Amino acid sequence: MYGDIKKPTHLDDVVFKESKAYKNSNEWSWVNPKHGEFDHPANYYESSLEDWHCFDTLTADQECDVVVIGGGLLGSSAALHLAEHGIDTILVEKNRIGSAASGRNGGQLTPGLARWEAEEMIKRFSYEDAKKLWHFTSTEAMTLIDQIAEKYDVNLARKRGHITAAVHEGHLIALTQGADARKYLGEDHTKVVGEYELKALIKSDLYKGGLVDDLGGHIHPLALNRALVHGFCKNGGQVFEQTEVNSISEQADGIYVQTVTGVIKARKSVVIAVHHNAFKLLPEKKQTAIPFHTYIAVTAPLDVPITELLPQDHPVYDTQLQIDYYRGVSNNRLLFGGQGTGTSWGVGHINQYLLGRVNKVFPQLNKVEMDFCWSGVSDLTMNGATDNRKFGNKYPIYAVHGWSGHGVAQTVRIGKAIADDFSGKNADYAMLTKIQHSDILFGRLLAPLAIPMSKGWYGVTGMLNPGKMVSF
Numbered sequence: 490m491y492g493d494i495k496k497p498t499h500l501d502d503v504v505f506k507e508s509k510a511y512k513n514s515n516e517w518s519w520v521n522p523k524h525g526e527f528d529h530p531a532n533y534y535e536s537s538l539e540d541w542h543c544f545d546t547l548t549a550d551q552e553c554d555v556v557v558i559g560g561g562l563l564g565s566s567a568a569l570h571l572a573e574h575g576i577d578t579i580l581v582e583k584n585r586i587g588s589a590a591s592g593r594n595g596g597q598l599t600p601g602l603a604r605w606e607a608e609e610m611i612k613r614f615s616y617e618d619a620k621k622l623w624h625f626t627s628t629e630a631m632t633l634i635d636q637i638a639e640k641y642d643v644n645l646a647r648k649r650g651h652i653t654a655a656v657h658e659g660h661l662i663a664l665t666q667g668a669d670a671r672k673y674l675g676e677d678h679t680k681v682v683g684e685y686e687l688k689a690l691i692k693s694d695l696y697k698g699g700l701v702d703d704l705g706g707h708i709h710p711l712a713l714n715r716a717l718v719h720g721f722c723k724n725g726g727q728v729f730e731q732t733e734v735n736s737i738s739e740q741a742d743g744i745y746v747q748t749v750t751g752v753i754k755a756r757k758s759v760v761i762a763v764h765h766n767a768f769k770l771l772p773e774k775k776q777t778a779i780p781f782h783t784y785i786a787v788t789a790p791l792d793v794p795i796t797e798l799l800p801q802d803h804p805v806y807d808t809q810l811q812i813d814y815y816r817g818v819s820n821n822r823l824l825f826g827g828q829g830t831g832t833s834w835g836v837g838h839i840n841q842y843l844l845g846r847v848n849k850v851f852p853q854l855n856k857v858e859m860d861f862c863w864s865g866v867s868d869l870t871m872n873g874a875t876d877n878r879k880f881g882n883k884y885p886i887y888a889v890h891g892w893s894g895h896g897v898a899q900t901v902r903i904g905k906a907i908a909d910d911f912s913g914k915n916a917d918y919a920m921l922t923k924i925q926h927s928d929i930l931f932g933r934l935l936a937p938l939a940i941p942m943s944k945g946w947y948g949v950t951g952m953l954n955p956g957k958m959v960s961f
């Protein structure tokens with residue numbers, strides 16, 4: 490029925506417009522008023538793609554083998570891979586496909602499991618297990634995205650190569666150790682470069698050198714999200730948007746997924762892919778992650794070619810506690826993100842903050858103006874890794890959250906691992922469920938206090954020991 494859902498189509502630049510997603514008090518979007526007054530403007534990603542399909546709301550009870558809850562990258566990937574295995578799957582999304590973090594992120598493809606990099610994996614696991622986990626979250630995650638793009642013939646605006654730029658000489662030691670750990674685990678895509686070599690790649694005086702990684706890169710994340718759903722529908726999948734799930738209950742003959750407008754009976758399994766909202770649906774009420782707000786802006790077309798800032802079009806993360814990250818996007822615009830806050834900052838505050846950061850990194854730009862600015866929500870676990878769970882007695886219930894503002898590539902890979910686990914193909918997902926997570930006392934209620942307190946603590950530690958690299 491949905492087999493011909495079109496592929497995402499890129500525009501040469503943007504069309505300023507109203508968003509097709511619901512207005513959500515947690516996440517706001519802004520466009521420069523000179524482009525028109527919009528009640529709820531589309532962000533850069535939605536504005537730079539042609540309008541896409543709106544799926545119906547569920548209006549009658551349904552039955553299928555697996556229900557996937559949440560139409561972000563994780564849910565859409567799980568749904569695609571389940572459908573590719575021939576499993577009768579329904580995907581339900583409370584808003585629109587890609588309307589949350591998956592269609593609002595920086596689009597940077599970096600390896601690792603949320604905040605866990607190769608060294609952390611070596612510390613915690615045997616050599617073989619660390620190697621398997623590292624490859625799963627790095628080469629396999631990146632390759633899978635390329636394979637999906639090729640298989641469904643979609644343009645994801647994929648670019649290869651990524652830089653982590655060191656703001657302190659001491660951070661180069663940590664980057665060198667990270668590169669060494671990756672080599673030890675059998676992955677050799679990185680090169681540590683000094684201040685002058687890096688200047689050929691980033692025209693900024695802020696950095697003391699950096700790590701250049703051929704494995705990572707960048708993509709248009711909303712195009713990826715839509716491509717996954719395009720593939721899912723091509724394989725017979727069904728999607729309901731604007732259909733919020735209120736509860737799930739396991740019974741003798743399956744799992745009943747209660748939505749606002751009807752019930753879907755999952756005969757075999759449910760996947761909870763709702764990111765920081767997971768605690769509302771989990772069978773076990775342990776809260777292992779707390780939410781935080783984070784922000785992105787996109788400039789108006791710059792007055793100099795972007796290649797004068799980023800000659801080889803690399804996306805960049807820096808090594809500050811409160812990182813800056815940026816990359817070029819269409820029509821000579823710069824996308825620039827940063828900050829993590831316990832309560833949501835407003836548009837004025839964030840515009841001023843991100844404009845200040847752009848001018849700090851690239852003072853050679855004469856007059857920068859922001860055309861777009863928006864917020865998004867991600868969530869943090871205590872140990873820094875994503876929490877991957879499997880519950881249920883007769884019928885498995887999968888749930889993944891705790892992305893720490895990372896995970897574009899890994900959501901897609903973990904979605905496939907869920908489908909493989911359900912089909913009994915391999916033990917990839919079982920590897921992830923072995924990672925233990927602690928309950929956070931008062932969970933998300935604590936976020937407005939815990940986020941500034943931990944940033945304050947790390948900030949003081951950073952001042953006392955500026956060469957030690959701590960990422961938030």
Ligand SMILES: Cc1cc2nc3c(=O)[nH]c(=O)nc-3n(C[C@H](O)[C@H](O)[C@H](O)COP(=O)(O)OP(=O)(O)OC[C@H]3O[C@@H](n4cnc5c(N)ncnc54)[C@H](O)[C@@H]3O)c2cc1C
Pocket residue numbers: 558559560561562563564581582583584585586587588589590591592593594595596597598599732733734735762763764765766783784785826864865866867889892893894895896897898900
């Ligand atoms: C501003 C920002 C910048 C980021 N930048 C990067 C980056 O550059 N690189 C990177 O790797 N990662 C980045 N991330 C993190 C990355 O976006 C996330 O890890 C990833 O998108 C998580 O995907 P998801 O599918 O789990 O969650 P989401 O995209 O949040 O999707 C969850 C979906 O579930 C739906 N939902 C929630 N509750 C219900 C319910 N009860 N019923 C039905 N549906 C429900 C939501 O509407 C939503 O669409 C960033 C995140 C943010 C917020």
